[in-house]
Amino acid sequence: MGQWLYRNIIEPGKLPLLLALTAFVMTFLVTRTVTRLIRAGRGPFGNVKAGGLHIHHVVPGVVLTVIGGFGAVASGRQGFGAALAAVLFGIGAGLVLDEFALILHLADVYWTEEGRRSVEVVVLTAALVGLLLAGFVPFGVNDLTQDELQDRGTVVATVVSNFVFSLVALSKGKARTALFGAVVPVLALVGAVRLARPGSPWAKRFYRSRPRARARAGLRAYHHDRRWAGRARAFQDWIGGKPDPARLPDRR
Template identity: 80%
Template sequence: MGQWLYRNIVEPGKLPLLLALASFVLTFVITRVVVRLIRAGKGPFGNVKAGGLHIHHVVPGVVLTVIGGFGAVGSGRYGFGAALSAVLFGIGVGLVLDEFALILHLDDVYWTEAGRRSVEVVVVTAALVGLVLGGFSPFGVNDLSDQELQDRGTVILTVAANFLLALLALSKGKALTAVFGVIVPFLALIGAIRLARPGSPWAKRFYRRRPRARARSSLRAYRHDRRWAGPSRRFQDWIGGKPDDELARSLPQRR
């Protein structure tokens, strides 16, 4: 294990990335545990306030991200400074992305359906960083041989082709497939050749006068969502907590 860690992480200079990923995931997990305890009224924790103003944890997250980011730029890839900057950056990103939905909506939607976006972004971010840490380079350039790497034209064509496939998958409403397709070219190819989701830019442009294609697209999306929506929601609830019931949120609070 020690030899593998040195050859694959330390020697290539990936230790700061590993520390950033570990601190990012750990911060998110601890943060979610704390806020769920606050929500349940358990434990010694409580909301942070200053002069009656609720200070969301995205605020210290931004501060730590800035400190860690500039520290990483100034310290290089090796040494204690790089490791400390990576940890601070990972903690800051964990705090920021845990409230990604709040930033997106400019509203406190933490315990609403919209708040699920934070969990989705955190999972995708952790997965992508994990893939990079495991040796995958963007656009699959790592799969090229030494001879191919010397041929800049081949590299450029490979990058451009996979980028176009990822954009095509994104235009078909397959955001996650497009994101992961940047790292794994096969996924981008699958997302590019399959039917577009209803309401996507591709469907609006090319399925407008093709009723059979629209029907097939809607049927496939319905079957996909019916199969995966339940497990996906349970997984998100397990990680981030179940959102408040919309009806309960709309009722006036008793005093």
């Protein structure tokens, strides 16, 4: 284990990234545990307030992210300073992204359906950083040989082609595939060649006069969502807590 850690993490200079990812995940898990206890009225925890103002944990998260980011720039990639900056950055990022939905909607949607977006963003971030730790490099540069890396034309062509595939997948309404495809290019290629999701920019542009393609895209999306949407929601509820039931409008 020690040899693997040195060879794959310490020697390539990835220790700060590992520390940041560990701090990020642990901060998110601890934060969600505390907020769920507050929601249930258990334990000694409570919302932080100053003069009647509820201080969301995104506020200290932003402060820690700024300190950790500038600390990492100032300290370089080695030594105790770099490790400390990485931990502070990971903690800050965990606090910020746990309330990503609040920032997106500019409203306290933590325990609503919209709040699921925070859990989704945290999971995606952790997965992408994990791929970087595993040795993946964006846009497939890590798949090139040493001889190919010496040829700038090959490098540029590889980056541009993989970027285009990711862009096409994104235009087809497959944001997750496009995001992971930037790190694992084969996913971007798969997302680029498959049918677009209904309502996506690609579908609106190219399926407008193709009813059969429109129908096939709708059927594929229906079966995909029916198979995976429920599982994704159950996983999000297990990690971040189940949202509050939606309130029906008062029609009196």
